[in-house]
Amino acid sequence: MRILAYLAKRLIFVIPQLLGIVLVSFLLVKSIPGDPAVLMLGPTATPSAIASLRQQLGLDQPLYVQFLIYVRNLLHGDLGTSWQTTRPVLEDLLQRFPATLELVTLSLLLAIVVGVTLGVYAARKPNGWVARLADLYGLSAGALPDFWFALVLIFIFYTVLGWAPAPLGRIDMIVIPPLPVTGALTIDALLAGDLQAFWSACAHLVLPVLTLGLLNAGPILKMTQATMEKMLESDFSRFEVLCGVPQNLVVRHALRNALPSIVTIISVLYGFLIGGAVLVEIVFSWGGAGQYAVQGVLNSDIYPVLGFVLFSAIFSLIVYIAVDLIYFLLDPRISN
């Protein structure tokens, strides 16, 4: 019951939060130099053609009028049209956002498995070889650029060994993609019962997921290691040790106390990766949302950018609300 009341209180704040995010990103995107009308018509356009297009796009209106029009359209589910793809932004994003989400979610799961496992083992013996390996890993994961690591993986597993498929999209070109339901190819393929498409999608996921997963395991590893070491050195763990409580139980109790910090870093990474995976998306021609937004920024195509910001904001808000609910389950002190 307390959780429901809390949830209701959180959801009330979502609307003004989103409005604020839209306002700030609208002003920021508008302040990017470059006139879309000029870019759309090309170098041979006459000044009068540009002026009439500006009028048509509403670019001659004052900024606040443009903003109000944008918000009014938003309320009708209209996120504008991209002049590059000439399709409604909503349609583009519904197709691309799940691609990014699928990639990022799987990568994060890999990062959690690697980071938490290694972190817990490193903390158990702070001077052992696992701890030294973990230090080296944390340092390398923080130092290696993800696109470079992706290129190395492509070179080894595609060019040299030939094990991985070509880094050209999410599925083999000769395979017919499954009917989009969720937008995540693996899930849609399973829903359609199309195993060929499923395996093809999985094969294409391996290298980008390895890239993002292994590199983003670094911060999770560091956080797990540091928090677990602190918990295992605390008096309550020492007391368990001197009483002869089995070590795996001591570690489990310490992990239970370390989880809130670990969940926090995971949620931050999740929100960050939606846009932060863009370089890896480009390397693998993923066609994800980040790539779409960057194209928009480079070409003064503002509606895709605003649409991406809006989608990411909603996604982050959902993640943070979910994390707050997890805190409730993890920590009895908050729920009281």
Place this chain on the structure above:
Amino acid sequence: MSAVLTIDNLYKRFPIAGSKQVVQAINGVSLTVEPGETLGLVGESGSGKTTVGRCIVGLIEPTAGTIRFRGTDLAQRQQHKAKLAGKIQLVFQEPNESLDPRMKIGDTISEPLLPLKLDRETRRRRTADALRLVRLNPDLLDAYPSELSSGQQQRVGIARAMVTEPELVVLDEPTSALDPTARAEIIDLLRRIQNERNTAYLFISHDLSTVRFISHRVAVMYLGMIVEQGSAETVFNRPQHPYSSGLLSSVMLPHPHLKIESSVSLKGEIPSPINLPKGCFLASRCPFVIDRCRHEMPPAETVGERHTVHCFRHEDVAASVPASDTFNVFMKEAERILGRAGPIGVAPSLQ
């Protein structure tokens, strides 16, 4: 009478990372604790009191020397696991940090029973007994530590130590994080438990008035050595080591009429435990210093029944300080207030 705990010539050195130097935390500590007895271990912070306690419970491996529990050498703790299980317990200084914030009070108290391989019914009964022993409300079994006051948290800390029915409990400054009321309650509680169960205590503290109140015997530590050890009454009323005397003169008893007279005032700071001076560790600060002190470590001299002191001039020290019964008066007054024997106010002896 066979001692519960016998420590013989204990040493502990901690290596300093990235250096060949070592911290000489304990330098030849010997002591005994009898059944049902409280030995107060006092000294400034950094004197090695806590390290001694941690060596006894097995959280730290000593560098040299033996610790025996009822004749069993604790260096072979692993071989005698079954015999020792739950027999030596520890209560921490910070009640808040020593309890798992995610564990319910009931589970916290019964957790030390897990390695004892008892059946569920016995565990439940022992937990209930421990709870009654520390006078905690059984409603709190389902609460989490954060819902309790520090005094209640420390009662939980004591209950989980007592649940295994230990013969020796190391109390590492169990009252220094508490307010005066909670402190008095915890001390009173510890004394009642000792009367009921005949548990021996090693009571580590820098709070001398509390130590005087709860201890039968006292060991005064300075730079990892016990400089004087004897019955609480003798050591407090007639200290024979300059350091004991100096330490006692710094005590403020909680009553304006109670004043401690001492001619000993120690100069300077405690030397670094990394480079210990040759000879007596106190030589540089001691008003009684003679040339011999700077070259030679004074051996333990027995000056009374179970009373030893490391000082060449202990007779002069004893003679210089008038025997005082201030602490006895304090004891009586404290007993009177705690026992509610009379109206709270100034006792006739203080007027």
